[in-house]
Amino acid sequence: MMDIVGTGFLARSLRPLAGRHPGTVALAAGESRTSGASGADFAREAALLRDVTKQCAASGLRLLFFSTAATGMYGLAEGPGREDTPVSPSTPYGAHKLALEEQLRDSGVDHLILRLGHLVGPHGRDHQLIPTLLRQVREGAVTMHRNxxxxxxxxxxxxxIIDRLLAAHRGAQTVNVASGYAVPVEDIVDHLARALRLEPRKEYVDSGVRYAISTEKLRALVPKVAEMGFGPDYYRRVLNDLIAAGHA
Structure with a gap:
């Protein structure tokens, strides 16, 4: 049975896999705020990773660790962000996650590092992207970064994807887990507004980064990804499913 550390959105999302993958510890209790987190918050996550890593080392367990493939990690990358090329994080959050990746690699513990795109599903935290946009759409005014x-x-x-990567167990790996299609935030807002039959006012901030996430390695490791319907309109299905399930 997989041990899940954490109680938040990611940990709850992982529960369907709890009965699988014995010998694996999923660390899903880290800092999830991409902005606004303090140095103390980052230090607590680093300490937690050290503690869980020591436990895994003592018991011969594999550690599943969640990093980020979002703007903070790949915002400055030339071309789609890849796992096998050096990166220059563009935010404190991205730098923090990259440092934790290195901390885990240096530990020598068997591990799987997943750099996640923006996860969408039930019970998302208020500070996360989609819950924030949904709240603003309902309130009648959405603030978004241009571009x-x-x-x-x-x-x-x-x-x-996680289930198949853990089952394959190809040793220590770092893998981007994303659709591979970066969608303008304004398109996301427009889709939410249409689905909810609302017409919020849009307010723009003159900043924002365009980036892309490479899924080449993911597709090689998990051939089923080719059947998942990832493409330019995939985000519409993800948002529609969330709304249809009554979690929006």
């Missing part, structure tokens, strides 16, 4: 894009991926597809 900003986001790569959305549904929880159910993410679980399928």
């Amino acid at each position: 900003a894009v986001r790569d959305l991926i549904g929880v159910s597809d993410t679980l399928t």
